[in-house]
Amino acid sequence: xxxxxxxxxxxxxxxxxxxxxxxxxxxxxxxxxxxxxxxxxxxxxxxxxxxxxxxxxxxxxxxxxxxxxxxxxxxxxxxxxxxxxxxxxxxxxxxxxxxxxxxxxxxxxxxxxxxxxxxxxxxxxxxxxxxxxxxxxxxxxxxxxxxxxxxxxxxxxxxxxxxxxxxxxxxxxxxxxxxxxxxxxxxxxxxxxxxxxxxxxxxxxxxxxxxxxxxxx
Amino acid sequence: xxxxxxxxxxxxxxxxxxxxxxxxxxxxxxxxxxxxxxxxxxxxxxxxxxxxxxxxxxxxxxxxxxxxxxxxxxxxxxxxxxxxxxxxxxxxxxxxxxxxxxxxxxxxxxxxxxxxxxxxxxxxxxxxxxxxxxxxxxxxxxxxxxxxxxxxxxxxxxxxxxxxxxxxxxxxxxxxxxxxxxxxxxxxxxxxxxxxxxxxxxxxxxxxxxxxxxxxxxxxxxxxxxxxxxxxxxxxxxxxxxxxxxxx
Numbered sequence: 348x349x350x351x352x353x354x355x356x357x358x359x360x361x362x363x364x365x366x367x368x369x370x371x372x373x374x375x376x377x378x379x380x381x382x383x384x385x386x387x388x389x390x391x392x393x394x395x396x397x398x399x400x401x402x403x404x405x406x407x408x409x410x411x412x413x414x415x416x417x418x419x420x421x422x423x424x425x426x427x428x429x430x431x432x433x434x435x436x437x438x439x440x441x442x443x444x445x446x447x448x449x450x451x452x453x454x455x456x457x458x459x460x461x462x463x464x465x466x467x468x469x470x471x472x473x474x475x476x477x478x479x480x481x482x483x484x485x486x487x488x489x490x491x492x493x494x495x496x497x498x499x500x501x502x503x504x505x506x507x508x509x510x511x512x513x514x515x516x517x518x519x520x521x522x523x524x525x526x527x528x529x530x531x532x533x534x535x536x537x538x539x540x541x542x543x544x545x546x547x548x549x550x551x552x553x554x555x556x557x558x559x560x561x562x563x564x
Numbered sequence: 565x566x567x568x569x570x571x572x573x574x575x576x577x578x579x580x581x582x583x584x585x586x587x588x589x590x591x592x593x594x595x596x597x598x599x600x601x602x603x604x605x606x607x608x609x610x611x612x613x614x615x616x617x618x619x620x621x622x623x624x625x626x627x628x629x630x631x632x633x634x635x636x637x638x639x640x641x642x643x644x645x646x647x648x649x650x651x652x653x654x655x656x657x658x659x660x661x662x663x664x665x666x667x668x669x670x671x672x673x674x675x676x677x678x679x680x681x682x683x684x685x686x687x688x689x690x691x692x693x694x695x696x697x698x699x700x701x702x703x704x705x706x707x708x709x710x711x712x713x714x715x716x717x718x719x720x721x722x723x724x725x726x727x728x729x730x731x732x733x734x735x736x737x738x739x740x741x742x743x744x745x746x747x748x749x750x751x752x753x754x755x756x757x758x759x760x761x762x763x764x765x766x767x768x769x770x771x772x773x774x775x776x777x778x779x780x781x782x783x784x785x786x787x788x789x790x791x792x793x794x795x796x797x798x799x800x801x802x803x804x805x806x807x808x809x810x811x812x
Contacts, residue, residue, distance in 0.1 A: 350641075411715060411761040412754045413722035416733055420754065423746040505626040512726055519629055532637035539629045546624035 354533045358525050362537060365521035372439050372507050372517060377500050379443025384450030388458060389480065391451070410448040415509050417441055422513045438510025438517075446503050453495045457488035494557035501549050505542065518542075570739060578735035579756065585649065585721045585731060586760075589656035590714060596661025601668025602694065615665070622662030628723050631655035635727040652724035660717045667709045671702035704775040711768035715761050722757070732756060 390402040409417070418441040422434065432440065461484050469479040511520035518541060522534035603615035622630075634655050639645030646654065675698050683693035725734035736753045740746045776782065 408754075408758055411719075412757045413719040413733070415719075415722040415725070416736070416750060416753050416757065419733075419737070419740075419746075420750040423740060424750050427747060505624075506628075508626050508628045509723075519626075519632070523632075526636070532633075532640045535629065535633050535637050539625060539633050542626050542629060543621060543624040547620060550620075550624070 350536070351531065351533060354529065354531045355537055357529075358522070358534045358537060361521045361525055362518070362534070362541070365516060365518035365538070366541070368435065368515065368520070369504075369507050369517040372435060372442060372510060372515070373500070373504050375439045376442035376446065376503055376507070379439070380446035380450050380499070380503065381496065383443065383447035385454055385485075387447060387451035388454035391455065392458065406448040406451055409445060410452075414441060414445045414506055415512065417445060418509060418513050434510065434513045434515035435517075437513060438507070438515045442503055442507060442510070445506075446499055449499050449502075450496055453492045453499065454488065456495075457492035458484060460491055461487050490560055493560050494553050497549075497553040497556060501546055501553070504546060504549070508538075570742070574730070574735040574738060575732065578730055578732035581649070581729060582721050582731040582733075582760075585653055585656070585724055585729070586718055588653045589660065589721070590717055592653065592657025593659075593661035593664050593713075593717065596658060597664025597668050600661065600665035601672065604665060604669045605672050619662050619665055622659050623666075625659065627655060627659040627720055628726065630659060631723055631727055648727050648729045649724070652721075652727055652729050656717060656720050656723070660713060660720065663716075664710065664713055667706050667713065668702075671705040672698055674705060675701050701779060704772065704779055704781065707768060707772040707775055711765060711772075714764055714768065718757065718760055718764060 387402060387406050390398050391406075393399050393402075418437065421432070421441050422437045426432070465483055465487065466479070469483045474483065507517060508519035511517050511523060514520070516524070518538045519535075522538045525534045526532055600615045600618055603611050604619065606612050606615070631652055634646065634651040635648060638651070645651075679697055679701065680693065683697045688696065721731060722733040725731050725737065728734070732753060736749045739749050743749075
Protein backbone atom coordinates (compact mmCIF):
# COMPACT_ATOMS: atom_id res chain seq x y z
CA UNK A 348 0.00 0.00 0.00
CA UNK A 349 1.59 3.24 -1.11
CA UNK A 350 0.43 6.77 -0.81
CA UNK A 351 2.64 9.36 -2.45
CA UNK A 352 2.35 12.82 -0.93
CA UNK A 353 4.30 14.41 -3.81
CA UNK A 354 1.50 13.42 -6.15
CA UNK A 355 -0.97 15.06 -3.78
CA UNK A 356 1.09 18.27 -3.84
CA UNK A 357 1.06 18.22 -7.60
CA UNK A 358 -2.70 17.71 -7.69
CA UNK A 359 -3.50 20.50 -5.23
CA UNK A 360 -3.80 23.47 -7.63
CA UNK A 361 -6.27 21.57 -9.78
CA UNK A 362 -8.05 20.31 -6.70
CA UNK A 363 -8.86 23.88 -5.69
CA UNK A 364 -10.17 24.61 -9.20
CA UNK A 365 -12.40 21.58 -8.81
CA UNK A 366 -13.63 22.70 -5.38
CA UNK A 367 -14.58 26.04 -6.87
CA UNK A 368 -16.58 24.41 -9.67
CA UNK A 369 -18.28 22.00 -7.24
CA UNK A 370 -19.28 24.83 -4.92
CA UNK A 371 -20.50 26.90 -7.84
CA UNK A 372 -22.65 24.04 -9.10
CA UNK A 373 -23.91 23.46 -5.58
CA UNK A 374 -24.80 27.10 -4.92
CA UNK A 375 -26.62 27.66 -8.20
CA UNK A 376 -28.24 24.22 -8.08
CA UNK A 377 -29.50 25.00 -4.58
CA UNK A 378 -31.01 28.29 -5.75
CA UNK A 379 -32.89 26.54 -8.55
CA UNK A 380 -33.98 23.68 -6.29
CA UNK A 381 -35.28 25.97 -3.55
CA UNK A 382 -37.17 28.29 -5.89
CA UNK A 383 -38.57 25.66 -8.24
CA UNK A 384 -39.48 23.36 -5.35
CA UNK A 385 -41.66 26.06 -3.86
CA UNK A 386 -43.38 26.53 -7.22
CA UNK A 387 -44.04 22.75 -7.46
CA UNK A 388 -45.34 22.60 -3.89
CA UNK A 389 -47.76 25.46 -4.40
CA UNK A 390 -48.88 24.18 -7.79
CA UNK A 391 -49.63 20.79 -6.23
CA UNK A 392 -52.07 22.55 -3.91
CA UNK A 393 -53.66 24.64 -6.64
CA UNK A 394 -57.46 24.55 -6.74
CA UNK A 395 -57.42 23.82 -10.50
CA UNK A 396 -57.12 20.18 -11.35
CA UNK A 397 -55.41 20.86 -14.70
CA UNK A 398 -52.49 22.46 -12.84
CA UNK A 399 -52.33 19.97 -9.99
CA UNK A 400 -52.24 16.73 -11.96
CA UNK A 401 -49.58 17.45 -14.59
CA UNK A 402 -47.29 19.00 -11.98
CA UNK A 403 -47.65 15.99 -9.69
CA UNK A 404 -47.02 13.61 -12.59
CA UNK A 405 -43.91 15.45 -13.77
CA UNK A 406 -42.37 15.80 -10.31
CA UNK A 407 -43.03 12.14 -9.48
CA UNK A 408 -41.40 11.11 -12.74
CA UNK A 409 -38.31 13.21 -12.11
CA UNK A 410 -38.07 12.04 -8.52
CA UNK A 411 -38.25 8.35 -9.43
CA UNK A 412 -35.65 8.31 -12.19
CA UNK A 413 -31.87 8.53 -11.82
CA UNK A 414 -30.14 11.90 -11.92
CA UNK A 415 -27.37 10.39 -14.01
CA UNK A 416 -29.72 9.46 -16.85
CA UNK A 417 -31.45 12.84 -16.55
CA UNK A 418 -28.06 14.51 -16.99
CA UNK A 419 -27.43 12.44 -20.13
CA UNK A 420 -30.87 13.42 -21.35
CA UNK A 421 -30.22 17.11 -20.75
CA UNK A 422 -26.78 16.92 -22.30
CA UNK A 423 -27.42 14.81 -25.40
CA UNK A 424 -31.14 15.07 -26.16
CA UNK A 425 -32.19 18.59 -25.22
CA UNK A 426 -29.68 20.33 -27.57
CA UNK A 427 -31.36 18.59 -30.52
CA UNK A 428 -34.37 20.84 -30.23
CA UNK A 429 -33.45 23.31 -27.53
CA UNK A 430 -30.56 25.30 -26.15
CA UNK A 431 -27.13 23.73 -26.16
CA UNK A 432 -25.53 24.06 -22.74
CA UNK A 433 -22.02 23.64 -21.39
CA UNK A 434 -21.41 20.60 -19.14
CA UNK A 435 -21.38 22.77 -16.03
CA UNK A 436 -24.63 24.56 -16.94
CA UNK A 437 -26.26 21.24 -17.76
CA UNK A 438 -25.09 19.92 -14.41
CA UNK A 439 -26.49 22.91 -12.54
CA UNK A 440 -29.84 22.66 -14.30
CA UNK A 441 -29.95 18.88 -13.76
CA UNK A 442 -29.08 19.08 -10.07
CA UNK A 443 -31.50 21.94 -9.51
CA UNK A 444 -34.36 20.27 -11.35
CA UNK A 445 -33.84 16.87 -9.73
CA UNK A 446 -33.61 18.23 -6.21
CA UNK A 447 -36.49 20.67 -6.72
CA UNK A 448 -38.78 17.63 -6.67
CA UNK A 449 -37.36 16.70 -3.27
CA UNK A 450 -37.58 20.20 -1.82
CA UNK A 451 -41.18 20.32 -3.12
CA UNK A 452 -41.96 17.42 -0.78
CA UNK A 453 -40.22 19.21 2.08
CA UNK A 454 -42.21 22.38 1.47
CA UNK A 455 -45.37 20.30 1.21
CA UNK A 456 -44.68 18.73 4.59
CA UNK A 457 -44.03 22.18 6.04
CA UNK A 458 -47.23 23.60 4.57
CA UNK A 459 -49.25 20.67 5.88
CA UNK A 460 -47.72 21.27 9.30
CA UNK A 461 -49.29 24.74 9.50
CA UNK A 462 -52.47 24.41 11.58
CA UNK A 463 -55.76 24.67 9.69
CA UNK A 464 -56.73 27.52 12.00
CA UNK A 465 -54.14 29.71 10.30
CA UNK A 466 -55.83 29.22 6.91
CA UNK A 467 -59.20 29.92 8.47
CA UNK A 468 -57.91 33.01 10.24
CA UNK A 469 -56.52 34.34 6.95
CA UNK A 470 -59.89 33.70 5.34
CA UNK A 471 -61.72 35.40 8.22
CA UNK A 472 -59.51 38.46 7.75
CA UNK A 473 -60.39 38.26 4.05
CA UNK A 474 -56.77 38.23 2.97
CA UNK A 475 -56.23 37.57 -0.70
CA UNK A 476 -54.75 34.23 -1.81
CA UNK A 477 -51.39 35.85 -2.44
CA UNK A 478 -51.30 37.54 0.95
CA UNK A 479 -52.35 34.34 2.70
CA UNK A 480 -49.41 32.48 1.17
CA UNK A 481 -46.81 35.20 1.53
CA UNK A 482 -47.59 36.55 5.00
CA UNK A 483 -49.30 33.73 6.86
CA UNK A 484 -48.53 30.27 5.57
CA UNK A 485 -45.04 30.37 4.09
CA UNK A 486 -43.27 32.17 6.97
CA UNK A 487 -44.52 29.51 9.37
CA UNK A 488 -44.00 26.61 6.98
CA UNK A 489 -40.48 27.44 5.82
CA UNK A 490 -39.10 28.07 9.28
CA UNK A 491 -39.78 24.48 10.27
CA UNK A 492 -38.30 22.94 7.17
CA UNK A 493 -35.02 24.86 6.94
CA UNK A 494 -33.02 21.94 8.43
CA UNK A 495 -34.66 19.45 6.06
CA UNK A 496 -33.81 21.75 3.14
CA UNK A 497 -30.26 21.94 4.44
CA UNK A 498 -30.07 18.17 4.41
CA UNK A 499 -30.92 18.14 0.74
CA UNK A 500 -28.17 20.65 0.06
CA UNK A 501 -25.73 18.15 1.56
CA UNK A 502 -27.36 15.35 -0.45
CA UNK A 503 -26.91 17.50 -3.55
CA UNK A 504 -23.27 18.04 -2.69
CA UNK A 505 -22.83 14.28 -2.63
CA UNK A 506 -24.56 13.85 -5.99
CA UNK A 507 -22.63 16.72 -7.59
CA UNK A 508 -19.72 14.48 -8.76
CA UNK A 509 -22.15 13.06 -11.32
CA UNK A 510 -21.69 16.18 -13.41
CA UNK A 511 -18.12 15.00 -14.02
CA UNK A 512 -19.59 12.16 -16.08
CA UNK A 513 -20.87 14.59 -18.71
CA UNK A 514 -17.51 16.37 -18.69
CA UNK A 515 -17.71 19.15 -16.12
CA UNK A 516 -14.43 19.74 -14.29
CA UNK A 517 -15.65 19.60 -10.73
CA UNK A 518 -13.66 17.88 -7.96
CA UNK A 519 -14.17 14.41 -9.43
CA UNK A 520 -13.66 15.65 -13.00
CA UNK A 521 -10.30 17.20 -12.11
CA UNK A 522 -9.28 14.11 -10.15
CA UNK A 523 -10.22 11.83 -13.00
CA UNK A 524 -8.32 13.87 -15.55
CA UNK A 525 -5.28 14.13 -13.30
CA UNK A 526 -5.30 10.40 -12.58
CA UNK A 527 -5.54 9.53 -16.24
CA UNK A 528 -2.65 11.82 -17.13
CA UNK A 529 -0.31 10.67 -14.38
CA UNK A 530 -1.44 7.06 -13.80
CA UNK A 531 -1.89 7.69 -10.09
CA UNK A 532 -4.87 7.25 -7.77
CA UNK A 533 -4.08 9.59 -4.88
CA UNK A 534 -6.28 12.31 -6.37
CA UNK A 535 -9.45 10.24 -5.93
CA UNK A 536 -8.56 9.55 -2.31
CA UNK A 537 -8.00 13.26 -1.72
CA UNK A 538 -11.39 14.11 -3.24
CA UNK A 539 -13.11 11.40 -1.19
CA UNK A 540 -11.65 12.74 2.03
CA UNK A 541 -12.54 16.29 0.96
CA UNK A 542 -16.19 15.29 0.67
CA UNK A 543 -16.29 14.00 4.23
CA UNK A 544 -14.43 17.11 5.43
CA UNK A 545 -17.03 19.37 3.78
CA UNK A 546 -20.12 17.30 4.59
CA UNK A 547 -19.47 16.62 8.27
CA UNK A 548 -19.27 20.27 9.46
CA UNK A 549 -22.28 21.00 7.25
CA UNK A 550 -24.23 18.29 9.06
CA UNK A 551 -23.23 19.76 12.42
CA UNK A 552 -24.42 23.18 11.24
CA UNK A 553 -27.77 21.69 10.23
CA UNK A 554 -28.13 20.14 13.66
CA UNK A 555 -27.61 23.56 15.25
CA UNK A 556 -30.20 25.07 12.89
CA UNK A 557 -32.58 22.28 13.78
CA UNK A 558 -32.28 23.02 17.48
CA UNK A 559 -32.73 26.76 16.90
CA UNK A 560 -35.58 26.80 14.40
CA UNK A 561 -37.65 23.68 14.93
CA UNK A 562 -37.54 22.92 18.59
CA UNK A 563 -38.28 26.34 20.03
CA UNK A 564 -41.30 27.54 18.21
CA UNK B 565 -33.67 3.40 -33.98
CA UNK B 566 -32.64 0.39 -32.00
CA UNK B 567 -32.06 -2.79 -33.94
CA UNK B 568 -33.40 -6.02 -32.57
CA UNK B 569 -29.90 -7.50 -32.31
CA UNK B 570 -28.68 -4.64 -30.20
CA UNK B 571 -31.70 -4.91 -28.00
CA UNK B 572 -31.24 -8.61 -27.22
CA UNK B 573 -27.45 -8.34 -27.04
CA UNK B 574 -27.06 -5.30 -24.80
CA UNK B 575 -30.31 -3.88 -23.52
CA UNK B 576 -31.97 -6.97 -22.08
CA UNK B 577 -28.79 -8.15 -20.34
CA UNK B 578 -28.41 -4.55 -19.15
CA UNK B 579 -31.80 -4.66 -17.47
CA UNK B 580 -30.83 -7.96 -15.89
CA UNK B 581 -27.53 -6.53 -14.60
CA UNK B 582 -29.40 -3.53 -13.13
CA UNK B 583 -31.75 -5.89 -11.31
CA UNK B 584 -28.84 -7.99 -10.07
CA UNK B 585 -26.96 -4.97 -8.76
CA UNK B 586 -30.16 -3.75 -7.13
CA UNK B 587 -30.91 -7.04 -5.39
CA UNK B 588 -27.36 -7.68 -4.18
CA UNK B 589 -26.79 -4.15 -2.94
CA UNK B 590 -30.25 -4.06 -1.31
CA UNK B 591 -29.45 -7.27 0.58
CA UNK B 592 -26.06 -5.94 1.62
CA UNK B 593 -27.46 -2.60 2.73
CA UNK B 594 -30.26 -4.29 4.68
CA UNK B 595 -27.64 -6.34 6.51
CA UNK B 596 -25.48 -3.29 7.19
CA UNK B 597 -28.52 -1.22 8.21
CA UNK B 598 -29.75 -3.73 10.79
CA UNK B 599 -26.31 -4.50 12.24
CA UNK B 600 -25.10 -0.90 12.43
CA UNK B 601 -28.51 0.45 13.43
CA UNK B 602 -28.79 -2.02 16.30
CA UNK B 603 -25.21 -1.44 17.41
CA UNK B 604 -25.96 2.27 17.60
CA UNK B 605 -28.42 1.52 20.41
CA UNK B 606 -25.83 -0.56 22.29
CA UNK B 607 -25.21 0.12 25.96
CA UNK B 608 -21.41 0.24 25.50
CA UNK B 609 -20.21 3.67 24.44
CA UNK B 610 -17.34 2.30 22.38
CA UNK B 611 -19.71 0.22 20.24
CA UNK B 612 -22.03 3.19 19.81
CA UNK B 613 -19.06 5.37 18.93
CA UNK B 614 -17.66 2.99 16.30
CA UNK B 615 -21.05 2.37 14.69
CA UNK B 616 -21.75 6.12 14.75
CA UNK B 617 -18.39 6.82 13.09
CA UNK B 618 -19.19 4.36 10.34
CA UNK B 619 -22.51 6.12 9.81
CA UNK B 620 -21.00 9.61 9.73
CA UNK B 621 -18.23 8.63 7.32
CA UNK B 622 -20.49 6.96 4.81
CA UNK B 623 -23.14 9.62 5.08
CA UNK B 624 -20.58 12.28 4.28
CA UNK B 625 -19.15 10.28 1.39
CA UNK B 626 -20.39 10.55 -2.16
CA UNK B 627 -21.41 7.10 -3.42
CA UNK B 628 -19.98 7.80 -6.88
CA UNK B 629 -16.57 8.79 -5.54
CA UNK B 630 -16.48 5.82 -3.21
CA UNK B 631 -17.29 3.61 -6.19
CA UNK B 632 -14.49 5.16 -8.22
CA UNK B 633 -12.14 4.69 -5.34
CA UNK B 634 -13.09 1.03 -4.97
CA UNK B 635 -12.74 0.44 -8.69
CA UNK B 636 -9.53 2.35 -9.42
CA UNK B 637 -7.63 3.27 -6.25
CA UNK B 638 -8.04 0.07 -4.24
CA UNK B 639 -6.61 -2.21 -6.95
CA UNK B 640 -3.43 -0.11 -7.15
CA UNK B 641 -3.07 0.11 -3.39
CA UNK B 642 -3.68 -3.53 -2.58
CA UNK B 643 -2.56 -5.14 -5.79
CA UNK B 644 -5.80 -7.01 -6.41
CA UNK B 645 -9.15 -5.89 -7.64
CA UNK B 646 -12.83 -6.67 -7.51
CA UNK B 647 -14.91 -7.55 -10.52
CA UNK B 648 -16.48 -4.17 -11.45
CA UNK B 649 -19.95 -5.50 -10.65
CA UNK B 650 -18.85 -6.24 -7.10
CA UNK B 651 -17.05 -2.98 -6.45
CA UNK B 652 -20.23 -1.21 -7.54
CA UNK B 653 -22.44 -3.42 -5.40
CA UNK B 654 -20.14 -3.09 -2.39
CA UNK B 655 -19.98 0.71 -2.67
CA UNK B 656 -23.77 1.02 -3.00
CA UNK B 657 -24.45 -1.48 -0.23
CA UNK B 658 -22.10 0.13 2.27
CA UNK B 659 -23.34 3.66 1.53
CA UNK B 660 -27.06 2.97 1.50
CA UNK B 661 -26.64 0.62 4.46
CA UNK B 662 -25.35 3.59 6.43
CA UNK B 663 -28.45 5.60 5.48
CA UNK B 664 -30.63 2.63 6.43
CA UNK B 665 -28.97 2.29 9.83
CA UNK B 666 -30.45 5.65 10.75
CA UNK B 667 -33.93 4.34 9.88
CA UNK B 668 -33.39 1.24 12.02
CA UNK B 669 -32.01 3.25 14.92
CA UNK B 670 -34.88 5.73 14.77
CA UNK B 671 -37.55 3.03 14.62
CA UNK B 672 -35.98 1.12 17.53
CA UNK B 673 -35.83 4.31 19.57
CA UNK B 674 -39.53 4.93 18.84
CA UNK B 675 -40.65 1.67 20.48
CA UNK B 676 -42.28 2.73 23.78
CA UNK B 677 -39.92 2.36 26.75
CA UNK B 678 -42.60 0.38 28.61
CA UNK B 679 -42.16 -2.45 26.10
CA UNK B 680 -38.46 -2.67 26.86
CA UNK B 681 -39.14 -2.55 30.58
CA UNK B 682 -41.74 -5.29 30.30
CA UNK B 683 -39.10 -7.42 28.62
CA UNK B 684 -36.66 -6.74 31.44
CA UNK B 685 -39.37 -7.58 34.00
CA UNK B 686 -39.90 -10.91 32.28
CA UNK B 687 -36.12 -11.43 32.45
CA UNK B 688 -35.62 -11.69 28.70
CA UNK B 689 -32.00 -11.44 27.62
CA UNK B 690 -31.01 -8.40 25.52
CA UNK B 691 -31.00 -10.46 22.36
CA UNK B 692 -34.41 -11.97 23.12
CA UNK B 693 -35.80 -8.53 23.83
CA UNK B 694 -34.49 -7.21 20.56
CA UNK B 695 -35.74 -10.15 18.54
CA UNK B 696 -39.06 -10.82 20.22
CA UNK B 697 -40.20 -7.40 21.39
CA UNK B 698 -38.41 -4.43 19.87
CA UNK B 699 -37.77 -5.42 16.26
CA UNK B 700 -41.27 -6.83 15.57
CA UNK B 701 -42.81 -3.55 16.72
CA UNK B 702 -40.25 -1.33 15.00
CA UNK B 703 -40.34 -3.22 11.70
CA UNK B 704 -43.67 -1.88 10.32
CA UNK B 705 -42.48 1.67 10.99
CA UNK B 706 -39.32 1.06 8.99
CA UNK B 707 -41.00 -0.03 5.79
CA UNK B 708 -42.15 3.32 4.32
CA UNK B 709 -38.73 4.96 4.76
CA UNK B 710 -37.07 1.77 3.50
CA UNK B 711 -39.25 2.01 0.42
CA UNK B 712 -37.88 5.48 -0.30
CA UNK B 713 -34.36 4.30 0.31
CA UNK B 714 -34.88 1.37 -2.05
CA UNK B 715 -35.95 3.75 -4.82
CA UNK B 716 -32.87 5.86 -4.10
CA UNK B 717 -30.81 2.70 -4.36
CA UNK B 718 -32.44 1.83 -7.68
CA UNK B 719 -31.50 5.27 -8.95
CA UNK B 720 -28.02 4.77 -7.51
CA UNK B 721 -27.50 1.58 -9.51
CA UNK B 722 -27.19 3.72 -12.65
CA UNK B 723 -23.84 4.88 -11.24
CA UNK B 724 -22.25 1.50 -11.87
CA UNK B 725 -22.31 2.30 -15.58
CA UNK B 726 -19.55 4.84 -14.86
CA UNK B 727 -17.15 2.10 -13.71
CA UNK B 728 -17.93 0.04 -16.83
CA UNK B 729 -20.52 -2.37 -15.52
CA UNK B 730 -22.83 -3.14 -18.44
CA UNK B 731 -26.12 -2.17 -16.80
CA UNK B 732 -28.97 -0.58 -18.73
CA UNK B 733 -27.56 2.94 -18.54
CA UNK B 734 -24.30 1.58 -19.95
CA UNK B 735 -26.21 -0.09 -22.78
CA UNK B 736 -27.98 3.20 -23.46
CA UNK B 737 -24.70 5.10 -23.69
CA UNK B 738 -23.27 2.43 -25.96
CA UNK B 739 -26.26 2.71 -28.23
CA UNK B 740 -25.92 6.49 -28.38
CA UNK B 741 -22.30 6.12 -29.51
CA UNK B 742 -23.26 3.52 -32.09
CA UNK B 743 -26.35 5.15 -33.57
CA UNK B 744 -25.82 8.81 -32.79
CA UNK B 745 -29.46 9.10 -31.92
CA UNK B 746 -30.10 9.84 -28.29
CA UNK B 747 -33.71 10.98 -27.77
CA UNK B 748 -35.48 7.59 -27.97
CA UNK B 749 -32.74 5.83 -26.00
CA UNK B 750 -32.70 8.09 -22.98
CA UNK B 751 -36.48 8.42 -22.94
CA UNK B 752 -36.75 4.64 -22.91
CA UNK B 753 -34.18 4.45 -20.11
CA UNK B 754 -36.03 6.96 -17.96
CA UNK B 755 -39.31 5.13 -18.50
CA UNK B 756 -37.70 1.79 -17.63
CA UNK B 757 -36.32 3.16 -14.36
CA UNK B 758 -39.72 4.66 -13.60
CA UNK B 759 -41.43 1.32 -14.18
CA UNK B 760 -38.95 -0.46 -11.91
CA UNK B 761 -39.54 2.17 -9.22
CA UNK B 762 -43.28 1.68 -9.63
CA UNK B 763 -43.02 -2.09 -9.18
CA UNK B 764 -40.82 -1.70 -6.11
CA UNK B 765 -43.23 0.77 -4.54
CA UNK B 766 -46.16 -1.60 -5.09
CA UNK B 767 -44.23 -4.49 -3.54
CA UNK B 768 -43.22 -2.43 -0.52
CA UNK B 769 -46.81 -1.25 -0.01
CA UNK B 770 -47.91 -4.87 0.06
CA UNK B 771 -45.19 -5.65 2.59
CA UNK B 772 -46.27 -2.69 4.70
CA UNK B 773 -49.90 -3.79 4.73
CA UNK B 774 -48.84 -7.24 5.86
CA UNK B 775 -46.44 -6.02 8.53
CA UNK B 776 -48.96 -3.59 9.97
CA UNK B 777 -51.66 -6.25 10.03
CA UNK B 778 -49.19 -8.39 11.99
CA UNK B 779 -49.16 -5.87 14.84
CA UNK B 780 -52.87 -5.09 14.49
CA UNK B 781 -52.70 -1.73 12.76
CA UNK B 782 -54.06 -0.38 9.51
CA UNK B 783 -51.55 1.12 7.08
CA UNK B 784 -51.44 4.87 6.69
CA UNK B 785 -53.87 6.11 4.08
CA UNK B 786 -51.96 7.06 0.97
CA UNK B 787 -53.24 8.67 -2.15
CA UNK B 788 -52.20 7.77 -5.64
CA UNK B 789 -50.77 4.62 -7.08
CA UNK B 790 -47.16 5.60 -6.98
CA UNK B 791 -46.66 8.60 -4.78
CA UNK B 792 -44.42 7.67 -1.91
CA UNK B 793 -45.38 10.68 0.13
CA UNK B 794 -44.63 10.57 3.80
CA UNK B 795 -46.22 12.29 6.75
CA UNK B 796 -44.56 15.59 7.75
CA UNK B 797 -42.50 13.93 10.48
CA UNK B 798 -41.58 11.12 8.13
CA UNK B 799 -40.47 13.64 5.54
CA UNK B 800 -38.03 15.39 7.82
CA UNK B 801 -36.68 12.03 8.97
CA UNK B 802 -36.29 10.96 5.37
CA UNK B 803 -34.39 14.13 4.58
CA UNK B 804 -32.03 13.60 7.47
CA UNK B 805 -31.13 10.02 6.59
CA UNK B 806 -30.16 10.96 3.08
CA UNK B 807 -28.60 14.28 3.85
CA UNK B 808 -26.19 14.85 6.60
CA UNK B 809 -28.11 16.31 9.49
CA UNK B 810 -29.08 14.45 12.60
CA UNK B 811 -32.49 13.91 14.02
CA UNK B 812 -31.79 16.61 16.58
